Amino acid sequence: MDEALLAQLTSSQRKAVLHRDGPLLVLAGPGSGKTRVITCRIAALVDSGIRPYNICAITFTNKAAEEMRQRAAALGPSGGAHISTFHSLCVRILRRYAEAAGIRPNFSIYDSADQSKCVKQAVKDCGLDGTNFPPARMLDAISTLKNKLVDAEAFQERAEDFFSRTLSQVYTRYQQILAERNGLDFDDLLMKVAFLLENDSTVCGELSSRFKFLLIDEYQDTNHAQYRLAKALALPHGNICATGDPDQSIYRWRGADIRNILAFEKDWPEAMVVKLEENFRSTAAILRAADSLIARNTNRKQKALVAVRTDEGRVCVEGHEDEAAEADAVARQVDALLAQKVPAGQIAVFYRVNAMSRALEEAFVRHRVPYQVVRGVEFYNRKEIRDLLAYLKVLANPADEVALLRIINTPTRGIGKVTVDRVQAFAVSHGLTLSQALAQADHVAEVSGAARTKLVAFSCLLDKLRRDIVGPVAPLAERVFRESGLEQSFKGTGQDGQDALENVGELINAAAAYDQQAAEPSLLDYLQQIALFSDTDAYEATSERAALMTLHAAKGLEFDHVFIIGLEDGLLPHERGSGDGDELEEERRLFFVGVTRARINLCLSYARYRTVRGQFLRTVASPFLFELGLDSVTPDDEPEEDQDVFFGYSRPPRSVAVSRAAPARPAEPEFAPGQLVRHKTFGLGRVRKYADMGANSVVTVQFNTGQTKSLLLQYANLTRV
DNA sequence: TATTGAGGAATTTTT
């Protein structure tokens, strides 16, 4: 370990870096040099004689892992250390110990679109009505259970009320469907490995002696499954180092349990705890605001933010007429910074929801400001990309029925719904997978001659494609694209087809990059890797373009100049996330994360009117603006019409819809619970619940048909009876 | 079997 480097560290940092055996908790505030501490720690471990092979570092995103690999490599010989995300680690483990885990190693990883198809199927198979049991809600509930390591069998035993029993049926069936298709969803990856480690002492022994030192970053965002997994891995040796900041926990909705980090010292009583409270990143004004904001959270451990920088910096708040004016102002200011020779890569704009990038993009294009929207997964959701990937998935895992159904008639080859249904029925009655049934399509008596010919032709196509699928992925993808007829189907279809061809070209380039970087490129490995892609992974640290991203994607990054837009009640905090106090605190932490990304200047803005889902709505400033302790923003200001009046409300009312043409809308008709109403299609019903949210009010009605429906008041066309 | 159109429902953050 380089002495000069060690000398640069503060005493706390050094303490964390040099700690050798036993548990270690690093409570690190924003900008405290946490990443540096971790990389130095890896280097120090190697220095003290630990083989890199025995070190496992877990990061939050693949991007972070890649960065850590590079930084660690720059400090010394750390090649061979396993640095990846929880999910990637699980994929590796499951492939290696597939048999012990009761799965096949060529499993597909099901993303949320695939999951939703499977859960719909499960709901249907259970004879339930999709409207009363919305697949999305079921999926959510199943995901929560899996994150808590409650598998289908365990849940069946404890399910008592009606909803739970129904859910239990769906859960069980859903897992069956996944198993039949040799598919695992994101949560399965964690759950399977956690159970494997806890129940199979041989596997656990092997893995924990391989990974003698475990380092986990962003520990505040681990969920229960990850927690148990890590604990099982580290239990034999106790060499676990967790780093994180409870104030930056922003994934509760995904099952992250902030108690994991708060209770670390209980789990590991002999743990050494190091606090890194000095902030090397931000200017004083930013830190004061951040500190004042986060102090409002009651559910936290007191932690100071100590400024190290002595320059002042600037925090400003701006009000604009609407989102277009807001976006325009941001673009203008970015342009001005560029004119002052600020590198574009030092500028970022954050927002709460992805939809808000649209207005920004338009403004940036207009002002000719170079930018990148950090949204990697979107690319993989494009139709043409999903189509091509579906072919590749079927080649890697023939049992993957979701993928097979996607491509069986894409491009159209005359195999319609009726035929598919018949083959599926054939498969079920003969105990075959769909692809097995397809392979013997000429024996399916239920299908007419013409349709059978087409099925056989498709089956032959798959056989042909399957012939040579080892080795590099890019040439394979290219071949599949051509021979499947996909390429042909996009040619001559105008601009859309051109775009699709270009996107596929991008995909093939990305695959080529994978081939370059992978030690042993294989189709299976490639597919399993890209399934775990996140938005942040698409961020290119370039100096040439400003970055536009959600607040969630901003985690772990830093910029000289940061803009956060849409500081409005209902947006930030988001209305869906400000139900109970815990949710509001999480929204506050999310804002805190955004604020603390800024090194020098921070500009916050809101719009007085915002178009939300096609509606022009009056907004109210975010309560968070008053919590920053800024002089210019005080809740006591008298509201004045016509100017930046928003700081006037000490108790901001909910957003109210105001139509431009008719601002004075007559009072809403009352739909109090108990009210009898009539609906055009559902007939008579009684109001059960009424959530007053202006134009977005939701009425829950129990109809005489026995169905209960939640309707958006403005569209439902309800009449009182 | 493929395509079109009407009508209903839903709008957060992501490994």
Next chain:
DNA sequence: TTCCTCAATA
């Protein structure tokens, strides 16, 4: 507004 599903029609 936009997506999705279902049913009618080519």
